[in-house]
Amino acid sequence: MKVSYNLCLISALAAFTFGLASCGGGSSGGHKATYAFVSNGVDPFWTIAESGVKAAAADLGVHADVLMPAAGAVEQKSMLEDLLTRGTTGIAVSPIDSANQTDFLNMVAENTILITQDSDAPDSNRLVYIGMDNYDAGRACGALVKEALPEGGSVMILVGRMEQDNARRRRQGVIDEVLGRSHDPTRFDAPGSPVVGEDFTILGTLTDQFDRAKAKANAEDTLARNPDISAMVGLFAYNPPLILEALEQAGKLNEVKVIAFDEADRTLQGIIDGTIHGTVVQNPYMYGYKSIEVLKAIHEGRDHGAGDDGFINIDARQIRKDNVEEFWADLKKKLGKE
Template sequence: MQRLLVAGVSIAFAIASGVGSAGAADKKVLAFVVNGASDFWKIAEAGMKKAQGELPNYDLQFKYPEQAAAAVQQRVMDDLVAAGAAGIMVSAVDPKNQTDHLNKVASQTVLFTTDSDAPQSKRVAYIGSSNTDLGKEAGKLMVKALPNGGKCVGFVGLPGADNARERIEGVKDTIKGSKVELVDVRGDEIDQTRAKRNVEDILAAMPDVSCLVGFYSYNTPRIYEVLKEAGKLNKIKIIGFDEDPITLGGVKEGSIVGTVVQQPFEWGYQGMKLMANYIGGNKSGVPANGIIIVPGKVIEKANVDDFMASMKQMLKK
């Protein structure tokens, strides 16, 4: 399937910034609705704040549901629609089972998806990562870290979300034929306490586990904490996703093999501008298949310092 590829801040589609001025009461609302509370989303929020400076005719709002549940997320979107929001960008908690509701939202406002797509819905476009490709990169790190093979266990927030399912599939495709096995994946519904307990349970049940994979941003820090408490750092390989400070610190010190990161700043920045442009009548930035890919990156010890410096700069904006 043909996809529009977006690299860094150089976007292939043309985006017109807002012009003129408007009073607060005249501003159209564009909302970014996430799937749960996580520090990961602060990066996307920073991107949205940059976009706000370039879209004076819009009021950009970032929404955190108080619970990582489809029903709660749906209520947030219903409230936004009732208040007259011109557009919503959402990382769907459970895309498959939310399709009917997402279609209802799409019938009343402009709907985009990010992070976790809902391809069966009537959303205008998805802007985010290819989660399958991210999973493949993680699989390469696993094979590299375990040349003689071994048993691995993964941890994820929402097993039913497209981003989780596709990452896991990408890992499995890459390790197929090697001696590395992904023997289990534990879900936690974006519950930090449960996420840590899942790691503790695996250590107790599987003394022969060779590597642990954190599929969501907060999973890798919980893995790191449990292994450190158990005195098993550097004895069990850790592979992560996303750019949590604990994860990056572990990569820097060598206790985490590497992490596969996305570019959530661009989702917030370019995504909001694209949505405003679309609402304004310029639809040229949306490809025929509605998929806009922002590539990920693999962060290892050799490039972690440069990446951390770039992160610091982005969060200043």
């Protein structure tokens, strides 16, 4: 893909849309390289990633901004447009709705270096995706479900959005592993109906659009409608702590198994306490660090480490009671919280 640094066209578009009137320059002509890391929301997960961005910027001697949209895809789009008008050298973004953002992301990719992190936009012209295979990570989470429920049972999945590529793949991986299916990342079970297997039933998938009140209400409603539910799986970082709150208020802690994703403090403490069976963790710190490292390498024409598919894999890990304290201590060290 050809990367252009002439942003006059984009500035004109922004002037029409937002009443701006500047025409930005690119990385040529002595312009100091600047990079940006754009999340898909606001969450402690992204605070960990921000620490990685800051560490990379300090180590590499570059300027890097971190932006976290609180209002969904519209705000994320506005942030990306603003970064273009400012002549940002390279952007690492976690697309909120990759399928419906492809044309826009391609426009961004024509005017700066564009990579994705955490969640991919596989049909876009991004140069690199930094993250994990979310389908395989979902299967690792499904394996934890089977550990927690060796005799089977009923399971509800809670997640922020289904529009995100990572959420869709992660959810499908959980379902396929729990039901003992073959490995097929292209499979998709519609979220509106139960999925029934020999030993397990996936009752459904509830979304909250990053609304914490809605996420907790989903957990509460699940317990009210399914008093004999066996387990709840929270696939975004904030879901498991809110599931615990709902269980505590319902007097059902330790009665309903909780299987988590990501490394929120309450999740890790829950594993120590025994109220959460386990979690699958990503490495948001490295997502942040590697994003800046790769953007700089691309800008300077150096090898960025991705294969022909543009994928830089940062493996997920299963965290249980036997390794949670070691993992948490390392995380605190990276965040300067020792």
